[in-house]
Amino acid sequence: MTTLKINGKTISVNAEPDTPLLWVLRGELHQVGTKFGCGKALCGACTVHLDGVAVRSCITPLAAVGEREVVTIEGVQGAEIDALRQAWTEVDVVQCGYCQSGQLMSASALLKTTPQPSDADIDAAMSGNICRCGTYPRIRAAIHAAANNRTSAPAASAGNTK
Numbered sequence: 001m002t003t004l005k006i007n008g009k010t011i012s013v014n015a016e017p018d019t020p021l022l023w024v025l026r027g028e029l030h031q032v033g034t035k036f037g038c039g040k041a042l043c044g045a046c047t048v049h050l051d052g053v054a055v056r057s058c059i060t061p062l063a064a065v066g067e068r069e070v071v072t073i074e075g076v077q078g079a080e081i082d083a084l085r086q087a088w089t090e091v092d093v094v095q096c097g098y099c100q101s102g103q104l105m106s107a108s109a110l111l112k113t114t115p116q117p118s119d120a121d122i123d124a125a126m127s128g129n130i131c132r133c134g135t136y137p138r139i140r141a142a143i144h145a146a147a148n149n150r151t152s153a154p155a156a157s158a159g160n161t162k
């Protein structure tokens with residue numbers, strides 16, 4: 001048994017320490033918003049947060065998680081993800097959608113550390129998230145829109161101020 005902190009809960013899972021976190025999230029906990037893409041940390045579909053840092057859960061063994069808090073697309077909260085979800089809709093980012101939970105997890109980690117990212121900041125933070133549909137220009141536009149929305153209306157996530 002291994003104990004993990006996931007989305008605000010402490011959970012014991014029946015898995016070996018070398019089991020990838022993604023296997024537990026999807027197979028045991030049925031948190032299927034986190035996607036399996038390549039299994040080699042090359043595509044970013046499996047991105048989750050470990051203490052707020054975007055990591056690839058497909059290559060992160062449970063032993064490496066330790067006491068850190070795992071947050072998945074199902075549990076991520078805060079002004080950054082609220083602004084991103086709104087911007088994603090406004091910009092109409094999504095095509096097939098497969099990569100998008102990973103994109104949002106990377107983008108929300110970026111906005112936490114860099115509230116007004118430049119194009120270069122966005123490209124650096126998002127370079128590990130592949131989109132086979134080529135939504136990159138809309139992702140970049142939506143991240144800028146989310147950053148600007150937060151700057152102009154920081155209370156927007158708590159209620160509609162428009």
Ligand code: FES
Nearest residue numbers: 096097131132133
């Ligand atoms: Fe289809 Fe990104 S929206 S893979």
